[in-house]
Amino acid sequence: MQEEQPIVDIALHLKNHGIRPSMQRMAIMEYLMGTSTHPSVDVIYSHLLPKMPTLSRTTIYNTLELFREKGAIRVLNLDNKITRYDGKTTEHAHFVCRRCGRIYDVEIPDEIYEQLNKLPDHLVEQTDVNYTGVCAECLGPNVIR
Amino acid sequence: MQEEQPIVDIALHLKNHGIRPSMQRMAIMEYLMGTSTHPSVDVIYSHLLPKMPTLSRTTIYNTLELFREKGAIRVLNLDNKITRYDGKTTEHAHFVCRRCGRIYDVEIPDEIYEQLNKLPDHLVEQTDVNYTGVCAECLGPNVIR
């Protein structure tokens, strides 16, 4: 429940990415940066609607596309059904638990990314590492598999 | 243009994965194994229709889902728009060229996969490595970037 990130920082964060801040944009970015649940458009919408009753889904789509263009977020392609968004832009991998459905951040050593990115003759701009399996919590002793 | 894979082998290949062979299933698997273009359902449909005029898209969806369940193919989630399918089940990565749109297989050393799969407390069942960037051909000296 990490809330209350200073508004000014969010605005500055957007400006640093060449994005003019607006209430909607700040709200969306604030939510993305304050959660690690990799929410979908619908989850973002449901979360913000109580505080911004006039918010439109289209605005969220537009805003996320803008964020992506400017490199302010990462877009996750994990199941070809729902697009999820990640406010954390530093390099990390994702683990999809097929039991609980959650998506966890996984830190991978820089050396491995360096090795991965050594692709002769190619210009590598992004490297996505996605795991599928069963997470630690679901593997716990009290859980029936 | 690698065609003419012996039908008997395709049937055997399916049986080895617990899949009862049928004309449609063999045609789909034969196409998947004979190409490295990672085709979508529509591409598969267009390719097979001339030889199988009664073929239905639904059959392709059903068949690919069956193949996936049985572990006979890999499903690629690369852009959240179109699902692509890969007949090659041995471990390898994928490179998406943002210029030509092609998807190339990339071989990654086993050691790297071993390192990647060392996730404490997790049961890793699949590891996907997806690159985005510009491919060797598009980086060639005669191509304007």
Next chain:
DNA sequence: TTGTAATTTTGTAACGATAACAAATTTGTA
């Protein structure tokens, strides 16, 4: 401050890939 253009937001409608479903066809086996 006022007017105007540019930007942003919004709601509706359209799109398209996929899934649900039931009927029709084919296959396996008694």
Next chain:
DNA sequence: TACAAATTTGTTATCGTTACAAAATTACAA
């Protein structure tokens, strides 16, 4: 041959996303 199971097919429905234009807001010049 007969019948049940499996497979294929066409139609319809679903739902995430995009297109589009109008409305609202903001930035800036006079």
